[in-house]
Amino acid sequence: MIDVTEQKQRVAVIGGGITGLAAAFYLQKEAKEKKLPLEIVLIESSHRLGGKIQTVRKENFVIERGPNSFIDNNNSMAKLVKDLGIEDQLIRSEAGQTYITVNEKLYPVPAGSILGIPTKLSSFLASDIVSWSGKLRATCDLWFPRSRIQEDQPLGKFIRRRFGKETVENIIEPLLLGVSAGDIEQLSLEATFPELIEMEKEYRSLMTGMKKALSEISHDDSKGIEEQRSFQTFINGLETLIEALEGQLIDTTILKSVKVESIAKTAHQVTLSLNNKSSITADAVILATPHLISQKMFAKQGLLQGLQDIPLTTVASVSMAFPIEAMNESFTGTGLTVARNSDFSITSCSWAHRKWPSFVPAGYALLEVYVGRSGDEAIVELSDSEIEKIVLQDLNRVIPLKGSPLFTVVSRWKEAMPQYKVGHAQRVELAKQELNEHFPTMKLVGSSYEGTSLPNCVDQARSAVDELLIKLFE
Ligand SMILES: Cc1cc2nc3c(=O)[nH]c(=O)nc-3n(C[C@H](O)[C@H](O)[C@H](O)COP(=O)(O)OP(=O)(O)OC[C@H]3O[C@@H](n4cnc5c(N)ncnc54)[C@H](O)[C@@H]3O)c2cc1C
Numbered sequence: 001m002i003d004v005t006e007q008k009q010r011v012a013v014i015g016g017g018i019t020g021l022a023a024a025f026y027l028q029k030e031a032k033e034k035k036l037p038l039e040i041v042l043i044e045s046s047h048r049l050g051g052k053i054q055t056v057r058k059e060n061f062v063i064e065r066g067p068n069s070f071i072d073n074n075n076s077m078a079k080l081v082k083d084l085g086i087e088d089q090l091i092r093s094e095a096g097q098t099y100i101t102v103n104e105k106l107y108p109v110p111a112g113s114i115l116g117i118p119t120k121l122s123s124f125l126a127s128d129i130v131s132w133s134g135k136l137r138a139t140c141d142l143w144f145p146r147s148r149i150q151e152d153q154p155l156g157k158f159i160r161r162r163f164g165k166e167t168v169e170n171i172i173e174p175l176l177l178g179v180s181a182g183d184i185e186q187l188s189l190e191a192t193f194p195e196l197i198e199m200e201k202e203y204r205s206l207m208t209g210m211k212k213a214l215s216e217i218s219h220d221d222s223k224g225i226e227e228q229r230s231f232q233t234f235i236n237g238l239e240t241l242i243e244a245l246e247g248q249l250i251d252t253t254i255l256k257s258v259k260v261e262s263i264a265k266t267a268h269q270v271t272l273s274l275n276n277k278s279s280i281t282a283d284a285v286i287l288a289t290p291h292l293i294s295q296k297m298f299a300k301q302g303l304l305q306g307l308q309d310i311p312l313t314t315v316a317s318v319s320m321a322f323p324i325e326a327m328n329e330s331f332t333g334t335g336l337t338v339a340r341n342s343d344f345s346i347t348s349c350s351w352a353h354r355k356w357p358s359f360v361p362a363g364y365a366l367l368e369v370y371v372g373r374s375g376d377e378a379i380v381e382l383s384d385s386e387i388e389k390i391v392l393q394d395l396n397r398v399i400p401l402k403g404s405p406l407f408t409v410v411s412r413w414k415e416a417m418p419q420y421k422v423g424h425a426q427r428v429e430l431a432k433q434e435l436n437e438h439f440p441t442m443k444l445v446g447s448s449y450e451g452t453s454l455p456n457c458v459d460q461a462r463s464a465v466d467e468l469l470i471k472l473f474e
Contacts, residue, residue, distance in 0.1 A: 017051020096334025
């Protein structure tokens with residue numbers, strides 16, 4: 001049992017992924033700047049910090065097993081990177097053409113497609129990716145009335161009503177969902193793309209709304225449009241962020257390879273029971289573990305049962321290094337996503353050596369492929385060599401390669417991608433209310449709740465810290 005030795009408020013952060021680390025960092029920063037009597041303990045079950053962020057630096061290649069970049073929609077990452085003083089290590093992806101395979105054929109994404117929604121009608125109409133009847137149906141978006149549905153609805157249903165089945169299947173779904181591997185018929189519109197609801201409310205047409213949003217971004221003088229919409233990472237990969245956070249958490253006690261098994265209330269504090277048979281008491285807790293793990297910590301109290309309704313999808317990333325000569329010179333794209341109507345096992349592929357030249361030594365190429373998505377996850381169970389074989393077969397069907405990989409890194413992500421089904425926001429709200437009633441100084445944060453992207457995770461951490469400090473000190 002660790003004793004509270006001073007009249008400090010102890011905050012325990014459970015989970016050392018990006019969310020937990022950002023929370024600990026901002027707690028420490030606030031404590032220092034405002035001279036708050038805070039003691040911070042971060043508890044991580046693994047031997048390493050970073051959670052899903054895992055960069056492999058191998059033979060001068062930078063390989064991401066999990067997330068590989070981020071779009072800083074809410075500026076939270078820019079702030080964190082600045083606070084950490086690692087802005088000089090940020091890099092932006094090189095611009096390039098993305099392709100989609102539709103019914104096994106390769107098509108370039110029409111210029112001006114934002115999240116798959118056409119903003120340049122001329123290039124959409126000139127593209128062969130959708131038939132003429134499909135294009136005609138998609139232009140109905142320009143005059144169709146607003147949806148009358150007030151409550152949450154499936155993302156697929158909402159956009160199909162505006163653009164028709166073909167455009168949704170062939171362009172919007174592959175680009176909107178990317179590697180998130182979800183099922184558009186089940187995903188919550190409100191929890192995944194609330195901006196589309198607002199756009200429809202304001203402009204009726206999503207094409208018009210998206211165009212307007214783009215022009216507003218380009219009129220924001222503080223940043224160029226490319227800067228705001230581009231993918232970013234660090235010159236040595238995303239783990240740079242984790243290393244910087246760990247290096248700066250000097251006033252935080254970090255416990256690695258220690259698992260929180262259960263949480264209970266004791267007098268005015270909270271007791272965390274650990275797998276090493278000891279326990280820690282805390283005045284407040286930031287719970288930044290995946291939702292099913294968090295829910296199990298309250299098994300005795302039977303709390304947070306509703307979180308079991310947030311499903312998880314399984315995927316695998318497959319990074320393959322080649323000599324540059326193995327690449328097909330006639331294909332100059334940087335990315336490929338696969339529409340569900342294509343009989344492929346791969347769901348996406350990035351030409352990482354083109355997007356991130358610093359990730360690859362001169363004379364080599366790096367392909368980052370994903371397999372597995374909601375309803376189609378069995379491939380992840382195969383052996384590494386079987387997965388590699390299937391990936392190569394799929395790629396060779398569309399963009400023939402002229403050689404075999406020098407090495408391949410397969411990373412399985414079993415039940416790792418939370419899917420925000422219809423009703424997600426309400427489910428999360430109820431869970432948070434329930435927790436607040438029993439543990440008023442505990443916050444539930446992370447990719448299971450209010451956005452899965454890295455900037456969303458950082459944003460949740462920042463907000464939780466602000467709210468908790470108000471509760472503790474005001
Ligand atoms: C394959 C893949 C690709 C992705 N690609 C992108 C991308 O390109 N861009 C993007 O923005 N997002 C991407 N994401 C999403 C993003 O990576 C995640 O949402 C984010 O990393 C989640 O961070 P987290 O801290 O909330 O959770 P995690 O990273 O899961 O961290 C939770 C931590 O809690 C620890 N833990 C678990 N149980 C316990 C316990 N009992 N006690 C103590 N500690 C415990 C775990 O070991 C882990 O370190 C991707 C996700 C995956 C899986």
